[in-house]
Amino acid sequence: DSGVTQTPKHLITATGQRVTLRCSPRSGDLSVYWYQQSLDQGLQFLIHYYNGEERAKGNILERFSAQQFPDLHSELNLSSLELGDSALYFCASSPTAGYTEAFFGQGTRLTVV
């Protein structure tokens, strides 16, 4: 158990809909990262928050947004969903903003039908 909690574990939704994925980082970790893993792909970096502030953005679509709240949990919002958004979405946390390993949650499997 990494200490990172992601909910829900599975999500099935229709095209055009909006969903919210939630991540609770390890106790004491200030950084939260979001990654997307599509079929047969590596993990693609989406976004990084540190202590409530956005620190880095990767290949995140404009239809996607994220935030980190004062209690340090984070939410990833995916809107106008398309079939191609079906993927595993991982959250990871680390104590600092860089040069340290990140600890991953078990992921949320999103299926868009």
Added chain:
Amino acid sequence: DQQVKQNSPSLSVQEGRISILNCDYTNSMFDYFLWYKKYPAEGPTFLISISSIKDKNEDGRFTVFLNKSAKHLSLHIVPSQPGDSAVYFCAASPNTGNQFYFGTGTSLTVIP
């Protein structure tokens, strides 16, 4: 553009022998490198890391080697055990340290 590449999708090794997993990167700004192990239905688990000021880091049966001039790193597992069977991802971070770029993974099977 895949900045971190793992060109071997799979690898099979006999128990007790050495497993060598390879990773290449293209971005010379990367200066922190990690290996993660992933079992099905679980998130990646951190294994070992190395910074660019070193060329080798060991942790028990796991050793990571970094060749900066060749932009290449490798993970050695000695001796390999059946429980090591998993997908292994290498990852790299630029000197801002704010994001990790992952390879596509190598599936290791250790045969008893």
